[in-house]
Amino acid sequence: MKRAVLCTSLALISLLGAVTCELTVSKHDLTLTLNEKETFDLEISNISETNAVLQFVIQHEDIVNISTQSVDLSGLTNVSIPIDVEAIGAGHSQVYANISNSSINVDDVYLRVTVHKIPGLDTFSLVIGWLYFVAWSISFYPQIYINWRRKSVVGLNFDFIVLNIIGFTLYGIFNLGLYCIPEIEDEYFNRYPRGLNPVQINDIVFALHAAVATIFTIIQCFIYEREEQRVSITARVIIGIFGTFLLISIILAATDVIHWLDFLYYCSYVKLTITLIKYVPQAYMNYKRKSTIGWSIGNILLDFTGGTLSMLQMIVNAWNYNDWVSIFGDPTKFGLGLFSVLFDIFFIVQHYVLYRHSNYEKK
Secondary structure, eight states: OHHHHHHHHHHHHHHHHHHSOEEEESOSEEEEETTOEEEEEEEEESOOSOOOEEEEEESOTTTEEESOSEEEOTTOOSEEEEEEEEEOSSEEEEEEEEESOTTSOOTTOEEEEEEESOTHHHHHHHHHHHHHHHHHHHTTHHHHHHHHHHTBOTTSOHHHHHHHHHHHHHHHHHHHHHHHOHHHHHHHHHHSTTOOOSOOHHHHHHHHHHHHHHHHHHHHHHHSBOTTOOOOHHHHHHHHHHHHHHHHHHHHHHTTSSOHHHHHHHHHHHHHHHHHHTHHHHHHHHHHHTOOTTSOHHHHHHHHHHHHHHHHHHHHHHHHTTOTIIIIISOHHHHHHHHHHHHHHHHHHIIIIITTTOOGGGO
């Protein structure tokens, strides 16, 4: 009995010792201009008598310098220690902590620092972002208008439309899941404890609007003249492969073999694949018909504008933050934007050069 009481007491003492020291910082994010200095506070509270030294670790020492490299916690309690941060190079860096006493939790002692070269470029980048958001958002309407004016969807490839609705639906699922479901968001932060949620509200608005606009276009395909157009066997096979892959992913997530966050990532991978292939059926159809009649060039011009501005924003940000890795180290987003713009250029050549004088509808 005495041994049990002793063991319980020791366990309680150990537990209390692990939680009697609270360490955090006054802010977790700093945005600085090159050579600028700013201060954050290391906040220490509820500390028990302990011999422990906290050591700051800088992820990129060529970007950030701090005034205090280590703090001896002995004898400190309920204090705030100011620490200067100096931006010595453009880019992104993290400052986090190690501690000599493993019973003290320092998970909340970290700082994300962003250093830019020219502050005004942030505003310029923001303006570019809104411009391409608007261009992409309204790019659906020229096709809707031309379908309504002609009372026909002849010339609009159905494979492109079906792939589009699947892509935007999956994009919406990814954004809504990561932004609106707390359990999935918690899983994301468990994997990336110092990360930021990559989904913003404008991502959700764009995905939902794009899906609704595409559904409206599909409705037009049912009520307007369409001749013999239908979804091709090739597209049906591809859609079947995507559907099987996602169905298996849902089953694995529902049975806890994978996390739901992984399922959302799989949705995004399918969306990326669709973005790579969705323009091919329309381009081939234009080639076979030797005509772009029924295919809105306004859609292409707006998509070209949005894609060009998107890449410009990435280049501006990469230069301002000296973060070329975001383009060349992980080229997916930039590559997809470039791929879309190249297809837009091809469509522009088809419309204004190759099939400029086409009179397909009167043949």
